[in-house]
Amino acid sequence: MLEGKTYYLRTFGCQMNVNDSEHIASLLLAEGARPASQVEDSDFILVNTCAVREKSVEKFFSYLGRLKESKEKRGSLLVCLGCVAQIYREELLRKFPYLDLIVGTNQYSAIPFFLRNLLEEKRVQTGRKKGWLELPIAREARESQVSAYVTIMEGCNNFCSFCVVPFARGREKYRPLSSILKEVKELADCGCLEVQLLGQNVNSYRDPESGAGLKELLAEIAEVPGIEWIRFLTSHPKNFSPELIRAMVSSRKICHQLHLPLQSGSNRILKKMNRGYSREDYLNKIDLLRSLMPDISLSTDIIVGFPTETEEDFAMTMELLEKVRFSNVFSFRYSPRPLTAASKIKDDVPDQTKIDRLIRLQAKQKDIQLELNRNYLMKTIKVLCLGPSKKGNLFAGRSEWFQVVNFSSPNNVSLGLVQVKITGCGPYSLHGELSG
Ligand code: SF4
Incomplete structure (x- = not known):
C-alpha cells in the first residue's frame, strides 16, 4: 500500500495521455496515496510524457531539469511515464541520472507495485502487454464530472512515415465493447453528459469479442x-468510411464535430508521408460530411516543411485550408522523430522556411476561424458548462461544435447543458450570456 504517501502527477500531450493519467491517479488513490497540489509537497513526482513532437520532448527535458532541485529538497522519487519513457529510455538514464523510475506506455497497471519497490533499485519498465488491460478510473481521478474521456483502443498499425506513435504505443489493441459500454453507463449514472471516445485510430476499432466496429459502438452508446453528447477521435481519413459518416447522422447525440487530420494538401507529400489517401479522397469525404451535416465543424492537423516540401506543395495545403474552412487547425513544423521512416530522409527544408510557412498558415487560419465564429453572433446555442472560467467572473464551457464558450450569468451556474446567447467572439472562442 502507499497509505500516507502523496503524489504530484503532471501530464504532457494529447487526450490519450490525460486519460492515461486519470487511470494512473485512480491506481494511486486505490492504494491510499493522495494527490499533492504542488511538486514540493509530494513523495512521488510523476510526469506523463509525449514524444510526438520534438518540441514536446524538449519541453519535458527542460521540466525534468527544473525538477531536480524540488526532488532533492524533499527526497521525492521522480518517475517518467509514457511515450518519452518508451522511446528515449537510454537517453533518459544517461542525461537524468536522478530519475528513479522509467515506465513505458504498456506498464501502467503495475505502477503501484513499481513505486513500492522503488527504494530498492532503479528500474526501467518498458515491456509490451498483449491484448487489452482494463484499468478502471475512480470518479475523483476524473478531470471533469460532466465530460469524460473513454479509451476504446490503443496503438496504431499505420506507420505514417513521420509518426512515432506505433513505436511508442505499439500495434492496435481494442477494448471489448462490453467494457466500454459498462464504463459509459457508470459515467452516465454519475451525471456525466458527454463522452469522448479516444484512440490513435478509432475508425479501425473492432470489438475483440463480436467484431463490431465503431459504427455499432456509437449506436450502442447513443x-x-x-449521455447527451458523443465525440470520437482521432479519425484517419483513409479509414473514415461513408458508412461511418452515415452513422454519425443516425443519432442526434453524436456531435456534428470531427477532427480529421489532413497533414498536407499535396498528393506528392501525402504519399511520402504514407498516409494512404489523396487530397481528392479527403475532399470527397468532406463533401459527404457536409451534405449530411451542413453545420458540422471540422478540425485538422497539418505539418509544414516535411522533407522535400516545395512552395508549390505548401500552396496546395493553403488552398485546401481555404476550401475546407476548418474551425481549428493544429499546425506544426516538421521535426524528425526517432525510429520513423521519414527520419531517414534528409530534413532538407530550412528552419526559416518552415517557420515562414507556419506563420502564413496560422495567419490565414486565424482569419478563417474569426469569420466562422462570427456566424454564431446573436444566436442562442447549447453549451456544456464545465465550471468557472479562468477569465474573470465568467463560466466556461464547450459548444456542440467544440468551440470554447465563456459566458456571464447573474447567478451561479451548475455543471451541465445550458443555453447561451452569443454576444461576441474572437478567433479562438465565443463569448456570451446565460439565456433563459
Ligand atoms: S495514423 Fe499515422 S499519424 Fe496517426 S497515430 Fe498512426 S502512424 Fe501516427
Whole structure:
C-alpha cells in the first residue's frame, strides 16, 4: 500500500495521455496515496510524457531539469511515464541520472507495485502487454464530472512515415465493447453528459469479442440514457468510411464535430508521408460530411516543411485550408522523430522556411476561424458548462461544435447543458450570456 504517501502527477500531450493519467491517479488513490497540489509537497513526482513532437520532448527535458532541485529538497522519487519513457529510455538514464523510475506506455497497471519497490533499485519498465488491460478510473481521478474521456483502443498499425506513435504505443489493441459500454453507463449514472471516445485510430476499432466496429459502438452508446453528447477521435481519413459518416447522422447525440487530420494538401507529400489517401479522397469525404451535416465543424492537423516540401506543395495545403474552412487547425513544423521512416530522409527544408510557412498558415487560419465564429453572433446555442472560467467572473464551457464558450450569468451556474446567447467572439472562442 502507499497509505500516507502523496503524489504530484503532471501530464504532457494529447487526450490519450490525460486519460492515461486519470487511470494512473485512480491506481494511486486505490492504494491510499493522495494527490499533492504542488511538486514540493509530494513523495512521488510523476510526469506523463509525449514524444510526438520534438518540441514536446524538449519541453519535458527542460521540466525534468527544473525538477531536480524540488526532488532533492524533499527526497521525492521522480518517475517518467509514457511515450518519452518508451522511446528515449537510454537517453533518459544517461542525461537524468536522478530519475528513479522509467515506465513505458504498456506498464501502467503495475505502477503501484513499481513505486513500492522503488527504494530498492532503479528500474526501467518498458515491456509490451498483449491484448487489452482494463484499468478502471475512480470518479475523483476524473478531470471533469460532466465530460469524460473513454479509451476504446490503443496503438496504431499505420506507420505514417513521420509518426512515432506505433513505436511508442505499439500495434492496435481494442477494448471489448462490453467494457466500454459498462464504463459509459457508470459515467452516465454519475451525471456525466458527454463522452469522448479516444484512440490513435478509432475508425479501425473492432470489438475483440463480436467484431463490431465503431459504427455499432456509437449506436450502442447513443442508447445509454443520460449521455447527451458523443465525440470520437482521432479519425484517419483513409479509414473514415461513408458508412461511418452515415452513422454519425443516425443519432442526434453524436456531435456534428470531427477532427480529421489532413497533414498536407499535396498528393506528392501525402504519399511520402504514407498516409494512404489523396487530397481528392479527403475532399470527397468532406463533401459527404457536409451534405449530411451542413453545420458540422471540422478540425485538422497539418505539418509544414516535411522533407522535400516545395512552395508549390505548401500552396496546395493553403488552398485546401481555404476550401475546407476548418474551425481549428493544429499546425506544426516538421521535426524528425526517432525510429520513423521519414527520419531517414534528409530534413532538407530550412528552419526559416518552415517557420515562414507556419506563420502564413496560422495567419490565414486565424482569419478563417474569426469569420466562422462570427456566424454564431446573436444566436442562442447549447453549451456544456464545465465550471468557472479562468477569465474573470465568467463560466466556461464547450459548444456542440467544440468551440470554447465563456459566458456571464447573474447567478451561479451548475455543471451541465445550458443555453447561451452569443454576444461576441474572437478567433479562438465565443463569448456570451446565460439565456433563459
Ligand atoms: S495514423 Fe499515422 S499519424 Fe496517426 S497515430 Fe498512426 S502512424 Fe501516427
